[in-house]
Amino acid sequence: xxxxxxxxxxxxxxxxxxxxxxxxxxxxxxxxxxxxxxxxxxxxxxxxxxxxxxxxxxxxxxxxxxxxxxxxxxxxxxxxxxxxxxxxxxxxxxxxxxxxxxxxxxxxxxxxxxxxxxxxxxxxxxxxxxxxxxxxxxxxxxxxxxxxxxxxxxxxxxxxxxxxxxxxxxxxxxxxxxxxxxxxxxxxxxxxxxxxxxxxxxxxxxxxxxxxxxxxxxxxxxxxxxxxxxxxxxxxxxxxxxxxxxxxxxxxxxx
Amino acid sequence: xxxxxxxxxxxxxxxxxxxxxxxxxxxxxxxxxxxxxxxxxxxxxxxxxxxxxxxxxxxxxxxxxxxxxxxxxxxxxxxxxxxxxxxxxxxxxxxxxxxxxxxxxxxxxxxxxxxxxxxxxxxxxxxxxxxxxxxxxxxxxxxxxxxxxxxxxxxxxxxxxxxxxxxxxxxxxxxxxxxxxxxxxxxxxxxxxxxxxxxxxxxxxxxxxxxxxxxxxxxxxxxxxxxxxxxxxxxxxxxxxxx
Numbered sequence: 334x335x336x337x338x339x340x341x342x343x344x345x346x347x348x349x350x351x352x353x354x355x356x357x358x359x360x361x362x363x364x365x366x367x368x369x370x371x372x373x374x375x376x377x378x379x380x381x382x383x384x385x386x387x388x389x390x391x392x393x394x395x396x397x398x399x400x401x402x403x404x405x406x407x408x409x410x411x412x413x414x415x416x417x418x419x420x421x422x423x424x425x426x427x428x429x430x431x432x433x434x435x436x437x438x439x440x441x442x443x444x445x446x447x448x449x450x451x452x453x454x455x456x457x458x459x460x461x462x463x464x465x466x467x468x469x470x471x472x473x474x475x476x477x478x479x480x481x482x483x484x485x486x487x488x489x490x491x492x493x494x495x496x497x498x499x500x501x502x503x504x505x506x507x508x509x510x511x512x513x514x515x516x517x518x519x520x521x522x523x524x525x526x527x528x529x530x531x532x533x534x535x536x537x538x539x540x541x542x543x544x545x546x547x548x549x550x551x552x553x554x555x556x557x558x559x560x561x562x563x564x565x566x567x568x569x570x571x572x573x574x575x576x577x578x579x580x581x582x583x584x585x586x587x588x
Numbered sequence: 589x590x591x592x593x594x595x596x597x598x599x600x601x602x603x604x605x606x607x608x609x610x611x612x613x614x615x616x617x618x619x620x621x622x623x624x625x626x627x628x629x630x631x632x633x634x635x636x637x638x639x640x641x642x643x644x645x646x647x648x649x650x651x652x653x654x655x656x657x658x659x660x661x662x663x664x665x666x667x668x669x670x671x672x673x674x675x676x677x678x679x680x681x682x683x684x685x686x687x688x689x690x691x692x693x694x695x696x697x698x699x700x701x702x703x704x705x706x707x708x709x710x711x712x713x714x715x716x717x718x719x720x721x722x723x724x725x726x727x728x729x730x731x732x733x734x735x736x737x738x739x740x741x742x743x744x745x746x747x748x749x750x751x752x753x754x755x756x757x758x759x760x761x762x763x764x765x766x767x768x769x770x771x772x773x774x775x776x777x778x779x780x781x782x783x784x785x786x787x788x789x790x791x792x793x794x795x796x797x798x799x800x801x802x803x804x805x806x807x808x809x810x811x812x813x814x815x816x817x818x819x820x821x822x823x824x825x826x827x828x829x830x831x
Binding site: 388389393395396397407441460461462463464465471473477478499532534535536537538540548550553 | 660661729730731732733734736739740766767770771772773774775776778779
């Protein structure tokens with residue numbers, strides 16, 4: 334009798350009673366069970382996501398004054414403008430990503446890789462040209478000046494989902510053109526004497542981006558006083574914000 | 589004073605006198621040589637330019653696309669009388685070299701004057717390759733607008749002179765380049781087949797003269813109606829949009 338009681342007590346001690354308060358320990362993941370990672374928090378961007386690309390950088394100075402080595406250079410101007418635009422656009426509720434925040438010489442494809450890893454954004458490549466009417470801005474979307482795509486946009490074979498890197502923009506030509514048209518209308522209002530309509534240009538940076546994408550070129554480094562260009566960040570931000578808002582209203586929020 | 593010494597002294601005096609008499613002529617020759625001195629680039633162009641064959645090549649009018657004299661943000665075709673010949677490669681070479689060096693004014697140049705066309709090939713299927721020296725990349729003002737104008741000038745001038753060329757691939761110093769000068773894509777061939785045919789222009793009074801025509805449509809704009817044959821009216825403009 335005593336032996337039976339001792340055996341029962343030992344068995345009870347080795348087998349803890351289940352409780353309602355402590356959850357069962359998690360089972361070790363088996364090789365066939367995918368690991369559940371916690372979701373990465375993404376900051377809300379109700380107004381939209383903008384990828385701002387200050388062109389050039391590092392040894393690639395871009396456009397510069399023909400008359401003086403001390404004059405302004407494109408790579409510095411666009412970084413200053415893009416940084417100011419980021420502050421302004423974030424204040425308005427946009428999520429803004431810069432392709433470079435320092436004087437780094439990034440390859441065109443590296444900038445595109447960064448942009449293409451982000452879903453649902455608008456890509457804007459910022460430039461300052463060597464000529465043109467002072468303090469004006471011209472928007473470009475990718476295409477030949479005659480409005481067509483270059484022949485290197487190859488048709489995708491049936492059943493092939495992947496697209497060539499060089500054809501990344503092929504699916505976005507219409508949306509990029511729409512984006513450029515809306516932006517140019519705003520630029521013409523906010524930077525007087527800017528053209529009313531965008532142009533097509535075969536800009537390499539736009540070709541490899543899988544977003545509605547435009548390049549904006551301000552004029553120009555040839556001016557004696559380029560401080561007005563850096564002050565263009567305000568009008569540029571306002572034009573961009575307005576163009577994206579109107580675009581998203583027309584597409585139900587989609588880029 | 590020995591006789592031999594006197595003879596030597598006399599000869600030296602004669603030599604000095606002869607030298608003094610020759611000096612002005614030498615000076616004139618040096619000045620003339622300085623005037624004729626060519627730049628390295630000009631000399632190279634002369635070396636690579638093939639010697640014309642015996643028979644004379646008939647001159648014809650062709651549109652060369654330089655910057656508009658009225659609006660440097662656009663191209664304007666200028667009817668130019670050139671000895672293009674019949675060989676497509678030779679026609680392309682003459683037209684493109686004229687585009688580089690023959691602008692009516694320096695302000696109308698769209699390609700850097702230092703650029704050389706190193707080679708031009710045209711394959712039977714219409715594929716063309718134009719190999720330019722690196723001055724095209726290095727000396728061209730950086731910017732989307734200036735690079736696109738340079739590219740348009742090349743493709744439209746080539747199309748006007750050699751309509752058989754259907755595609756153009758541009759090389760820089762014999763190598764493929766990602767961009768022209770940092771912006772415009774050079775990684776693939778440009779389609780020339782959709783460009784509107786160039787209307788024949790009126791005869792120019794001389795090979796050295798050229799009449800500036802009305803500005804072409806700016807990039808991205810609808811093209812104007814095709815060419816007028818009156819020299820005082822707009823010449824052939826940019827091709828119409830294509831989708």
